[in-house]
Amino acid sequence: MTKKLYHENVYLKEFTADILSILEKEGKYHVILDQSAFYPEGGGQPHDQGWIEDSEVEYVYEENHQIYHVVNIPPEKLIHAKCKIDWKRRFDHMQQHLGQHILSSAFDKLFDAATVGFHLGTEYITIDITLGNITKQQIEKAEYLSNQVIWNNLHVKQLYPDPETLKALPLRKQPKVTENIRIVEIDQVDYSPCGGTHPSQTGEVGIIKIRRWEKIRDTTRIEFVCGNRALKDYTWKNDQINTLSNLFSVKDQDTQIAVEKMYSENQTMKKDLKSMHDQLMVYEAKALYDQAEVSKTVRIIHRVFEQRDFGELRQLAAKIVSNPNVVVLFGTKDNEKAQIVLSRSSEININMNELFKEISPLINGKGGGNPQTAQGGGNEVSNLGSSLLAAQNIIMKRYLA
Known part of the structure; x- marks a missing residue:
């Protein structure tokens, strides 16, 4: 089995190792x-x-007590190979993971709320706690206690x-394994079974900041950040507050107001x-109605x-056809698309859906509707005017002749 150096010295950034085997998969x-x-x-x-x-x-994973390191190109040197950890990534995970222990312990101590879910993402961390309804005051208390532990x-x-000895420890949760149980202790404040990596002092977490929370069935999901992530989170928020306060010419504390x-x-x-827009549309509808040509x-x-x-x-077409004995043939276009709406008053016996199907090929269009109103669009913009003219000719010759 691979010797786990990260449990002996969590701050080990570089080491040498012998390569025992290299397996090729996909x-x-x-x-x-x-x-390792x-x-x-x-x-x-x-x-x-x-x-x-x-x-x-x-990528690194463990299987049957062996640790596998996934690479694209196999190392050439097999003995005393030099290995180096991406320390920025590792320390970030250490900060976030210990921060999770601290925050989970705070919710447990203050509100008897157990942590039943944990996710360490690339930007935020979340825990799910057994507290269905939580107040802003409770969030602030847990955050305050957590940061006192850090500081x-x-x-x-x-x-x-x-x-x-394990039986005598006040564990916050029970271990999932039965052998080689590793307990992470925060100076008699918290005891939790865990195989992860954590700083040796709580002060290295820096700060915990809860960002938001939401109720999920009978639990609450808490989203938070620690350490350098909290600093980045504060930086962009502070930049935005300063920008807004300058725009409004107010103090940063008064930005929300x-x-x-x-x-x-x-x-x-x-x-x-x-x-006002609705009133203008009423006037426009009346003007178009009054100016329309009349046939029978x-x-x-x-x-x-x-x-x-x-x-x-x-909307304009609907307002117009609320009047009796009127047919509306409207089109609108830009550089890329032509759109059509055909509509009529309820007492006129013209199937506008069938009419649209008849003229829509002229604009390479798709759409549909019902006998009273049909609509759609196509990409043959230059043919929009001729398609509406064709619709008018069909109405005049077929229905009003």
């Missing part, structure tokens, strides 16, 4: 070393990355207790604008618009 090479400081994926903690000589280690810079130990005020004013303006008591409105919003065009 174009990748799985390297077994006699000893590379942490394999497991227990919620992602795998380490790094190098074996010049071969980049992309007290408590010692972190790894224990391999015998069965009798300024944004809420602007949002409220914007909502009022949107309502006023919609009201039926008014036909045939119009092509440039870059008119299609949803707005449908």
